[in-house]
Amino acid sequence: MGRVDELRTQTVWKSDPHTQVKHLVYRHYLQCWMAKILQKFPEATIVDCFAGPGVYTDGLAGSPIVVANTFLEHTANERFGRLNLICLEERSDRVEELQRQVAKLPRSPKLNVQVQPPGTFAEQQPRLSALAHRPRANVPVLWLIDPFALKSAPFALIRQCLVGPRDEVLFTLFTNELHRFCERENFDKTMTPYFGGDHWRPAATADRRAWRRKEAFSSAYQDGLKAHGLFTSSFGVEISSQSARYHLILATHNEAGLKCWAPMAWKLDSYSGQGASADSLDALTLFGEEAVESRLDAALRDYAGTEQRWETLSSQATRLNYMDKHLRQSLTSLASKGLAFRVNPVVARTDWPEGCTVRFYAPEDLIDEAS
The missing domain is CATH 1.10.10.10 (Winged helix-like DNA-binding domain superfamily/Winged helix DNA-binding domain)
Structure with a gap:
């Protein structure tokens, strides 16, 4: 069974090397984010908008469990405030599996995991936002948005996740699909809402080499965020040290939000701080730090x-x-x-x-x- 069929039909599927890298990004970023936020604020929220079943068939933990374990195992946990982890998954069979995985977590009075009823991100975003910001509007909220398809997360929906003054988004940008399909007839009807405008078009035609165009799409997406006064950065999740499979995009209201991103990026990519694959994580640069x-x-x-x-x-x-x-x-x-x-x-x-x-x-x- 192919990867696409597996994701479409099975409750739980096998992980891949990209997943390992993505979860390392999450873990390293969250280590810093939690230390800064949960020692300053009495409460914060993380929303996993495409939570999945919480586990892979080969035993790797899914993103909600990665987040929960990062909190529970953090060396500064005793000084932390309360973390609300809100998980949304569209399919009922995966929701049931996620509930089973959450039930296996160690109990902590400071960790409140809320697995929502089955629903789509587009339909549930307003309710999730209201839930995430309780009991006060200035609660820091980190949105993890890792959809299965481009149409599941248009730019307008991402912007809705950034209306709060302390909202941050960590978004998976499908640069490989953008590169492959951007010149397909009528695909602009998908591209434009995905980017929130036509500023993607120069990236599609300026340089057709895969890595160049993928980087250009990442830059174009970040330009759209910057146009709304946001600070942003990216990290490429690569295919065996080749061009990026996708980019993880951080969007935040405050430049201080980037202070946790750079240490993560340089830890995983000691040469450029811009991207890594599963087989390059431990590789030493040939050129030192020059x-x-x-x-x-x-x-x-x-x-x-x-x-x-x-x-x-x-x-x-x-x-x-x-x-x-x-x-x-x-x-x-x-x-x-x-x-x-x-x-x-x-x-x-x-x-x-x-x-x-x-x-x-x-x-x-x-x-x-x-x-």
């Missing part, structure tokens, strides 16, 4: 002729999916070339302390015209 800072270096070079505060530089690094350690590496590299200079404080324990001010120069500034 190439890691290329995009960040370019962004910092654009500050030539100006002075910038650390907060501005750290924000720039975060938006490019880098961490402060990468920022410091880039600054050290530029300083060794005479292109960056710390002007304040004059004396410090480290080269690039938080709160410092950095002056940037262009290569031509270093030319001695008298020589």
Whole structure:
């Protein structure tokens, strides 16, 4: 039986390598998200909108169980507030299996798992949103949206999950399907609502190489989110170290929401922080860390002729999916070339302390015209 038939007909199906990578992304991101959110707020909610049966035939836990176990096993759990985990699944047989899997979890007064009656995401989203934000509107809510098909999660529906000031979305973008079918006749009728506009069209025609076009679609989707004032980043789940099978897209209202994404990305992809496959997770880069800072270096070079505060530089690094350690590496590299200079404080324990001010120069500034 093929993969598509398996997903369509069976209650429980076998996992695949992409699932392993996706769940690692979830686990690493949630480790940080829970530590930040559940130690600050008395309550938070995670909504798994396509929860599935909670288990695979080969024994791998499904996403709701991954979330629950991440909470239960977290080293800071004793200091956590309450976590509400709301699970929605369309098929009744899978709901029943999910209930069985949830029943096996260790009991905790701080973990409230709510398996909803069978229903579709499109129909149930308003009710889920009301449920997720109780008892107060500012409850942090993380939406996990991992649909089976493009039509199940149009952009308008994703936007509805981001109306709350502390709503975040972690969404599976089907870049492989977008690449394969974008030029098919009438497929634009699927693409446009999926992206929430026609801004996908340049990505479909600019470069038809698979990896280029998939990355372009990921960027286009993020541009649609940014147009609504959201902060966003992505991580490619790859096929045996080739181009991405799909991209996991994070959307958040606050730049601070990206602070958990970059550590996850760099942990799973130590070379670029942009994507991984099951067979590349433990692979060592052949090039050390030299190439890691290329995009960040370019962004910092654009500050030539100006002075910038650390907060501005750290924000720039975060938006490019880098961490402060990468920022410091880039600054050290530029300083060794005479292109960056710390002007304040004059004396410090480290080269690039938080709160410092950095002056940037262009290569031509270093030319001695008298020589």
